[in-house]
Amino acid sequence: MIAVSSFKGRKVALFGLGGSGLATAEALSAGGAIVTAWDDNPDSVEKASGRGIGVGDLRSADWSGFAAFVLSPGVPLTHPKPHWTVELAKAAGVEIIGDVELFVRERRALAPSCPFIAITGTNGKSTTTALIAHILKASGRDTQLGGNIGTAVLTLDPPANDRYYVVECSSYQIDLAPTIDPTAGILLNLTPDHLDRHGTMQHYADIKERLVAGSKVAIVGIDDSYCALIGDRIEQAGNQVRRISKRQPLSDGLFADGSKIMLAERGAVRLLADLDGINTLRGAHNAQNAAAAIGACLAVGLTEEEIRAGLASFPGLKHRMQPIGRIGDVVFINDSKATNAEAAAPALSSYDTIYWIAGGLPKEGGIAALKPLFSRIAKAYLIGEAAPQFAATLGNDVPYEIAGTLENAVRHAAVDAARDSRQGAVVMLSPACASFDQFKNFEVRGDAFVQLVAGLDGVSMLV
Secondary structure, eight states: OOOOOTTTTSEEEEEOOSHHHHHHHHHHHHTTOEEEEEOSSHHHHHHHHHTTOOBOOTTSSOGGGEEEEEEOTTSOSSSSSOOHHHHHHHHHTOOEEOHHHHHHHHHHHHOTTSOEEEEEOSSSHHHHHHHHHHHHHHTTOEEEEEETTSSOGGGSOOOOTTEEEEEEOOHHHHHTOTTOOOSEEEEOOOOSOOHHHHSSHHHHHHHHHHHHHTOSEEEEEOSSHHHHHHHHHHHHTTOEEEEEESSSOOSSEEEEETTEEEEEETTEEEEEEEOTTOGGGOSHHHHHHHHHHHHHHHHTTOOHHHHHHHHHTOOOBTTBSEEEEEETTEEEEEOTTOOSHHHHHHHHTTOSEEEEEEESEEOTTTTGGGGGGGGGEEEEEEESTTHHHHHHHHTTTSOEEEEESHHHHHHHHHHHHHTOOSTTEEEEEOOSEESTTTSSSHHHHHHHHHHHHHTSTTOEEOO
């Protein structure tokens, strides 16, 4: 745990007592802050009280006595309307911050020179975060991985000069971290997302920009117009920018040429890494992720040899284009994290002969956006509530069956793929749906897929 000492002896209000909220309250208390925590869910309040956290209804609190208000990132700050606690904090002139802001303040106080890599973007940030952490760990560095990827940042070990931090940041977290200042900050890409929480695409982009604008080295993907302009603004402000692209050659920066990651510096272009044969980094989207990871690792002092070795041994992000098993030449791919069509597209575009398991609780638009990739699908196995809708979209373009359950789909797909004489056939769970009709979440769905594959005859598991 990182004991938050910056509010020692002062009163702090906190709202939101989920996992990260509980961790934040405990970190503040450990650092000597006087915490008053609350949640709209009585069960969460009771749980916090049982863990020794000071609780109190913030509606009746004296806000003039609070030095800060710590808000859970899942609670609306601005849109669709500010939460009632936000209104009370603003009326009292109390600063509103989140757990990432507490982390960056502790870093500045305890070990301001310790390497800190922060990652954001609409797509690819979890894979990039996991890849950077893997490269650092593989090189023998003391590596702390947390943030939006699933580990609350204040549960990590305290900042130390030789400790490396890799933190995934959502737009919600950045909005609550006004002084975020990474050694290397990454902005991968921007497409419309979370507009219910940010109001407009421009406001969403402005929030994401804060992370790289405060970085010592800003690593910016320039394949969309929003990010390209952000990179230009940061450079014009006199800050160091390293641009990355998965689509176009650059005169300065890192770009993909097929599976090759090229480094352009001072007019010279050379090969830095080749992703060919690294199954966990297939596809153009992963070329962008790898380019960003390479840029960040160079910025914090790793050698090119250390980076190449880490890329080659990357096991992949769990539930995201994760090779989990093999029967003969057929590989089984767990892409359960693909909960909509846009998220499923990278996996479908990375293989040519796919026995595709899809379905669940459908999202708006279904799988119509995936039609350009239908030629890659040898057969589809449809499960859950979405099966009839997906069958109608596939029509005569793709052979399919209504498998109903994941168990049936795995068994039938394995048999059909084994009969395929083509090289490179895969059985892929990439549902393009939420899981909630049959599973608690996409992690449980992915774990069930792994267990079902493990039960097949002749399988060699890769996880």
